[in-house]
Amino acid sequence: MPANSFNNFTNYGIGIGLRVPHYRHILAKKPVVDWFEIISENFMVDGGRPLEVLDAILEQYRVVQHGVAMYFGSADRLNREYLKKLKRLVKRTNTPWLSDHLCWGSVDGRYTHDLLPMPYTFAAARATAQNIRQARDFLEVPICVENVSSYAEFHASEMTEWEFLGEVTELADCGILLDVNNIYVSSQNHNFDPYDYLNNVPHHRVGQIHIAGHSKFEKYILDTHDHPVLDPVWKMYARASKLVGRTATLLEWDDRIPTFNEVHDEALKANKFVKELETAPA
Amino acid sequence: MARVVFRPLTEQDGMQPRWTDGRGMKNVADTFITPNDRLNSFERLEIYNRVYWFRVLDCLYDDYPGLRAVLGEKKFMALVTAYLAKYPSESFTLRNLGSRLEKFIREEPKWVAPRVRVALDMTRFEWAQVVAFDDLAKPVLTTDDILDAQPDKLRLGLQPYLSLLQLDYAVDEFLIAVKKNESAVLRNEASNTFEAMPHASRRKKATKMPRRERVHLAVHRYDNSLYYKRLEPEAFHILTELDRGFSVEEACTRALEKTRRKKLNWPKRLKHWFETWSSLGWFCGR
Numbered sequence: 068m069p070a071n072s073f074n075n076f077t078n079y080g081i082g083i084g085l086r087v088p089h090y091r092h093i094l095a096k097k098p099v100v101d102w103f104e105i106i107s108e109n110f111m112v113d114g115g116r117p118l119e120v121l122d123a124i125l126e127q128y129r130v131v132q133h134g135v136a137m138y139f140g141s142a143d144r145l146n147r148e149y150l151k152k153l154k155r156l157v158k159r160t161n162t163p164w165l166s167d168h169l170c171w172g173s174v175d176g177r178y179t180h181d182l183l184p185m186p187y188t189f190a191a192a193r194a195t196a197q198n199i200r201q202a203r204d205f206l207e208v209p210i211c212v213e214n215v216s217s218y219a220e221f222h223a224s225e226m227t228e229w230e231f232l233g234e235v236t237e238l239a240d241c242g243i244l245l246d247v248n249n250i251y252v253s254s255q256n257h258n259f260d261p262y263d264y265l266n267n268v269p270h271h272r273v274g275q276i277h278i279a280g281h282s283k284f285e286k287y288i289l290d291t292h293d294h295p296v297l298d299p300v301w302k303m304y305a306r307a308s309k310l311v312g313r314t315a316t317l318l319e320w321d322d323r324i325p326t327f328n329e330v331h332d333e334a335l336k337a338n339k340f341v342k343e344l345e346t347a348p349a
Numbered sequence: 350m351a352r353v354v355f356r357p358l359t360e361q362d363g364m365q366p367r368w369t370d371g372r373g374m375k376n377v378a379d380t381f382i383t384p385n386d387r388l389n390s391f392e393r394l395e396i397y398n399r400v401y402w403f404r405v406l407d408c409l410y411d412d413y414p415g416l417r418a419v420l421g422e423k424k425f426m427a428l429v430t431a432y433l434a435k436y437p438s439e440s441f442t443l444r445n446l447g448s449r450l451e452k453f454i455r456e457e458p459k460w461v462a463p464r465v466r467v468a469l470d471m472t473r474f475e476w477a478q479v480v481a482f483d484d485l486a487k488p489v490l491t492t493d494d495i496l497d498a499q500p501d502k503l504r505l506g507l508q509p510y511l512s513l514l515q516l517d518y519a520v521d522e523f524l525i526a527v528k529k530n531e532s533a534v535l536r537n538e539a540s541n542t543f544e545a546m547p548h549a550s551r552r553k554k555a556t557k558m559p560r561r562e563r564v565h566l567a568v569h570r571y572d573n574s575l576y577y578k579r580l581e582p583e584a585f586h587i588l589t590e591l592d593r594g595f596s597v598e599e600a601c602t603r604a605l606e607k608t609r610r611k612k613l614n615w616p617k618r619l620k621h622w623f624e625t626w627s628s629l630g631w632f633c634g635r
Contacts, residue, residue, distance in 0.1 A: 113485035116482070116483070178438040180438060181401055219393040222382070222383055223381065
């Protein structure tokens, strides 16, 4: 389960996102970090400092790519130019797997730069799975698709989100990047039990886990990635780890970013839950 | 849903209450969005409408501090909102969000009037910095590559990341002054959490408008750091002609034909310029 075909049979531990405010510290101090996750689009450029930094990181660290603009759930065909640029980056980083989101975000060539929720229908599942297969065949790297946090639901939906995630990944035969913070955020916004979600996703397909912080507003929760991980999410992470086994885990912290050490220390708290897993009686 | 998301917000940063056909937006939202016990369909859809606009406006707010200072906050926000309404993003990356801003200002100068020319100069200058930051660097031509080439046959390409700008205002000096004035708090307030529209913190003093002055600039990068270099008019014209595909000899001849400074030691000057540009890595194959 932890090392599987969806994470290319790797056994990565706890990682953090590679973020601009930490570049100087990482390149100067060379801290011990199991792996970094990069946002693919930040490095799908033709030159300049981003690639200089990336190459310096790749000399010392393992890197996994995470995208935000593939839009597997788009009704449009996948963007061919985007795929070519992404493949160049995949070859540069040698990422063992690649992830992006179960969402849409562009239509007729216009981009929202957001991760928009989908109606959970069988037709949408088939179309999304086809896009995932096409991307995987072109990129030649395993793909994990991430559940997003959402603030709206559609009348058209024919199933629950976790059923939809299962349907898509089964049809596409791809992995899951299980974002436990997103499950929690969506569960609060849509009044479902997050443990129903956790218990019913296909655990054998989980190749990676995301944890993150969020922000509470009066009537909804927003997935802001600008806080430490909150207790309910840690509890869900513990449960997820029990269900899927010790799996590559990544802390996302994308705004109001504290020091590198603060972010890394927060991520390493995940070890506590994994250690409990290892010492639990059979 | 996409059409809803792309629609500009109200002055109070909310979703427009009526759809384009006059129907109440709540009725429109009800047709495809499910409400919950706390938020109705309109409110749930509004979250995405607001997040979209906060994100894209925040991006342009960060990318165009000089243009923002030229126009003032209110006028800048009105400009970029109108721009994005007409030209929503057609790229997977926010990096390209401002790529058609100059075109939009030329099409609809009313949004920057009466400071049209200075606004155009600043827009071009700030976009050139986006290009210089991460555009392609082709293999640099070395002295050995061109040593035996005849000037009348030698055609040099210019690096894709290099922009040559002829400007009517000293926007380079202005931008340096703007950045000195802006506080670190401004960056923190232009937050990615998209809880609010970007806005300026209190500034110590307003920056004096750019001086009217004919300026020739090369915006480029060196050792992956961003630079802008003032050029003499003849130097600018030589580089422009090289970029158009003229040979070295033709480019120099055409540029110097226009100069009024006939008595200068042009061979020495040209030698120095070409050595400098070569050492900066500006020349590449065509």
